[in-house]
Amino acid sequence: MSEPRTLVEKIWDAHRIPSGSDGPDLLYVDVHLVHEATSAQAFDGLRLAGRTVRRPDLTLAVEDHNVPTDSLSITDPISIEQVARLRANCAEHGIELFPHGDARQGIVHVVGPELGAIQPGMTVVCGDSHTSTHGAFGALAFGVGTSDVEHVLATQTLPMPRPRTMAVEFTGTLPPDVTAKDLMLALLAEIGANGAHGYVLEYRGAAIRGLSMESRMTLCNLSIEAGARAGMVAPDEVTFEYLATRPRRPVGKDWDEALAHWSTLCTDPGAVFDRTVTLEVGALSPVVTWGTNPGQAVPLSQAVPDPAQFTDAAERAAARRALEYMALEPGTRMRDIEVDTVFLGSCTNGRIEDLRAAAAVLRGRVLAPSVRMLVVPGSMRVRDQAEQEGLHDVFRAAGAEWRLSGCSMCLGMNADRLSGPRRCASTSNRNYEGRQGDTARTHLVSPAVAAATAVAGRLAAPADLS
Amino acid sequence: MEPLTEHTGRVLPLRRSDVDTDQIIPSRFCRRLTKTGYADGLFARWREADDFVLNDPARAGGSVLVAGPNFATGSSREHAVWALRDWGIAAVLAPSFGDIFRRNALKNGLLAVQLPDAVVSGLLDAADRDPRFLVTVDLLACEVRWDGGRQAFEVDVRARRLLLDGQDDIAVTLADGDRIAAYERGRPHWLPVFGPARAG
CATH class of the missing domain: 3.30.499.10 (Aconitase, domain 3)
Structure with missing residues (x-):
């Protein structure tokens, strides 16, 4: 054997x-x-x-x-x-x-x-x-x-040299208001923006099995933010069902042959990872970033941390710099941070499930008067699907911009950039200095939190809206 | 590429951790179609501050950047390497690097060398005291040397050989063309293929 x-x-x-x-x-x-x-x-x-x-x-x-x-x-x-x-x-x-x-x-x-x-x-x-x-x-x-x-x-x-392997075990049951984005921001906060440096991650555990393909893509997308080379989820019925209707799937006998192969693609019992990290997910709640790397994140229910509390000198210095750039005071409740821009889109959170989650929050509501919200579908097919479901009407009725597809305000390379020290709640993947505009400040959030924030005018979860 | 065995230069101390490639070169400078012409974009936002290390006249001509852990994390943009090279940086020493950056750097002859934390701290302190502090990065001996000290380092075997011999990366792989072709004959036939005329 x-x-x-x-x-x-x-x-x-x-x-x-x-x-x-x-x-x-x-x-x-x-x-x-x-x-x-x-x-x-x-x-x-x-x-x-x-x-x-x-x-x-x-x-x-x-x-x-x-x-x-x-x-x-x-x-x-x-x-x-x-x-x-x-x-x-x-x-x-x-x-x-x-x-x-x-x-x-x-x-x-x-x-x-x-x-x-x-x-x-x-x-x-x-x-x-x-x-x-x-x-x-x-x-x-x-x-x-x-x-x-x-x-x-x-x-x-x-x-390529053979990569080192790391198992990321998510234990417990994911609470209903916690998304794949929150899960990864929580992991990044736990292990740091370089916590998986050089590894290929395999996300494991019952909490992963319950995630849709869209959510799994959000999860794996953010692997790089932990310094990992790659992240992956073993395929299962959810994967096969997603593929079964796609235009470029194998068909007929080829599908059967492919499926037989795909079904062998899992980590064998007894296989050894170079490292294992475990995160209990049962007590998680929505997570948002306060700093200038994706690992600088806390639950939305908490406050901006005090850099003095970091024991590591480099982390302390980085936190000080981050708070200066973000114009935030230690102890400020995350829920009290006002934003003027909300960006819903990107390869992290621009899929149909993400648009549905945001639209569910925005239905029957309007944006805070001070807020501009851009909705940028991840693809034109996503855009078409959303329009078939009437989601574009929900976004427009709320006062958001319904746009075409592209990387948009995720990276500040194209025309979708913020000018001046604007503060943005963004479903994208990087809150680096200057990422969304030379002096723009970014808080990474899930689509549901993005939508609630657009309504409240400050960082908020859907449950915060009356 | 010209063979590269070692580089000696003055140290530019950058006492920051998690320096991401968006800081090294903001995306708005990454829209050119060439591999050169990126010096203007190097640390463009940070260079706006007069006290930024690259603005220090006493350190002009420095070519060995020494930085904190997780240097050049983030985006895969090779423009970060091109910008450093265009500015005149020949080596970067740090406790750890973004993986993609380190690969990109070595492919362009920029010596990205991982050193222990304590060694990097010592080099930063020495450079703070003396703007003319010199370091040699020796790719042949796989060690970094300075007045009064030395430290061995590890580097990707293939990247080192390519740099020392001035060989072309792709040419070396193409020498394995028969092996690649043999592999291709065994690939499952149902794997996806693309083509310009395809619909759906």
Whole structure:
């Protein structure tokens, strides 16, 4: 009988090509996702070296980072140039592209899964750190830089040392008002923004089994914020049911064959992880960030911490700096923090489930007069689905902006940026200094908290609204 | 790439932890289509403060950045490496790095070297006292040296060999082309494929 293996090890072994040189093994890449912001230099590199794309048929391109979400025509000259370059590169190499304006366009990490192109046991790579999202399907998925994008285009492989493995065990039952976003913010607060440095995480426990695919994607998406290389959830009936209706799934006998393989993709009893972290979830409540990295988070019911209470000197200094940037005083109740902007969207929380959760809170309510709220669906398909369900009417009636799909205000690269020291409750993934605008202040929240906050004008949970 | 064996330069002390790549280069500077021209964006927001280390005339020309733990966490943007390189930084020493950044750095000949906490603290203190404090990063010997001390470090085997020999990363992998092709013949036929003319 063979040694018991973790899920990560099974996928690793199935994609490993021993190298003829003395370096690490090559990892074969099943799907390479490409977007306009990190690929131009990679295609140039190929051209300069006289190389070509080895497997255009395993490559899918999307325009998302630098496109407008208020208009189907791009007017920003740099965006036009970036997008034109991606289109030319895709045309030259025969790569399938979902351009801005296409009914299938959206954020790359929303589009791949909803196509059914991301399947259990696969390896997925993209020039974007939130590629960890795809681990929700039991795939090994991670972000890379532009040099590695070029390497994958040219060879469909990456030389990689075998990663260390970490089990994240969620014990207990998730309370009904606690979402995957809260779960991850709580984990980040517990282990820190570098607490899983270099590991591939496997999220485990009954609380995970009860999560939808959308929630699992939120969970895995935020793995990178703990410094992890990737995060994953072993596939189960929830995964198979999600895939069963997707356009790019295997069909007929292929489906049966694929399903038989997918069903073997779990960590064997007795397999050993390099490290295990356990988090009891039964007593959790909604979590929000107070600082400038995603690990600087507390329950919404608590107050801004006092930096003096941190025992670690580096953490103390970081907390002081964060509070200065965020213009917050220790001891201020999180619920007393007023915001002027709410952003609902991103590869973290821009899926249909997220829009439904926010709309459920906003139905029959209006935004606080001081608040601007942007609703940016994660893809045009999500947008269509939401409109079929009438969610756009709920958002508009409440006074929110119903926009087109893209990365938008998650990263401040496109026109959706905050000017001046605005304070934003955001369903995105990074509250770094300047992330949403040069002096903008970001509080990371779940979609439900985002919606309640938009109504209250200050950080709030749905239960706080009368 | 030219072979790279060691670098000696003055230390730029950056006594901060969790410096994310959005600080190293804000996204609005990441919209170019080239691999060069990013020096203007390096720490663009922090450089607005006169007392920021890169603005210190006594430290002009410093080329070894020494920083706190979890340096260059966050976004995968290789622009962070390009900006550091364009500014004239040849090495970054820290107790830990964002994984993607460290890979990106070594691919561009920027020596991102992980050192023990206490060693980094010592180097920061020394640089605080003396703006002309010099450090050598020796990739051949895998050690960092300074007046009165040395510290061994570990580095990715392949990245080190590529840098020392000035070899091309992709060319080395393509030498394994037959192995890759053999692997491809054994992949399950039902795995997804894409194509420009596909609908749905």
